[in-house]
Amino acid sequence: MRITRRHLAAAGALALATLPTIAPITARAESADEAAVRKAIDDLSKAMLAADKAKLEALVADQLSYGHSAGRLETKKEFVDVIAGKKTIYKSITLNEPTVxxxxxxxxxxxxxxxxxxxxxxxxxxxxxxxxxxVKDGGNWKLLARQAFRTS
Structure with a gap:
């Protein structure tokens, strides 16, 4: 069989038409650990909104370094005390463009x-x-470090 430009064009069109059905199959699935970290992040936001001292303490490592965008750093005790003591009250938290x-x-x-x-x-x-x-600690994910920065 002789291959013509028409055959090549048809083959190319067929390949392009099947891309949307192939792409989801080749997309990388989220691992169990990635899903667990996303859940821990969500749990931390909920604990901050609820000012839940026990949950905050359970979700952050003892060695926590919590950095604010203005450069201020907090230890685990300082971070938990500010939120649980309601020195700062979180009214809403939205996390956009998340990656893990x-x-x-x-x-x-x-x-x-x-x-x-x-x-x-x-x-x-x-x-x-x-x-x-x-960091994964005893099977649980705990926040070890956080640094905020100003966006443009």
């Missing part, structure tokens, strides 16, 4: 943190980029 990458017993999570808070009776809003480092 797991490497062994560590995970790097990134998102845009959009928040409404109240501190000393004064409402405020913020939108910052965040990078978090999570």
């Amino acid at each position: 990458s797991v490497v062994g017993n560590n995970a790097i999570a990134r998102h845009v943190f959009v928040v409404e808070t109240e501190t000393d009776g004064k409402p405020s809003q913020a939108k910052v980029g965040v990078m978090q480092v999570w």
Whole structure:
């Protein structure tokens, strides 16, 4: 059989037409650890909104380094005390553009943190980029480090 340009064009059109059905099959599925880290991130947001001291303490590592976009750092005790003591009250938390990458017993999570808070009776809003480092500790994922940064 002689192959003509018409045959090549038809083959190309057929290949392009099947791409949408092939792409989902080849997309990488989320691992169990990635799903567990996403759940831990969600649980942390819920604990912050509820000012739940026990859940906050369970979700963060003892060695926590919690960095704010203005450069202020908090330890685990400081982080938990500010939220559980309602020095800062979280009214809403939205995490946009989330990504999670797991490497062994560590995970790097990134998102845009959009928040409404109240501190000393004064409402405020913020939108910052965040990078978090999570560590698997005894089968549970715990926040080890967090650094926020101003976005453009």
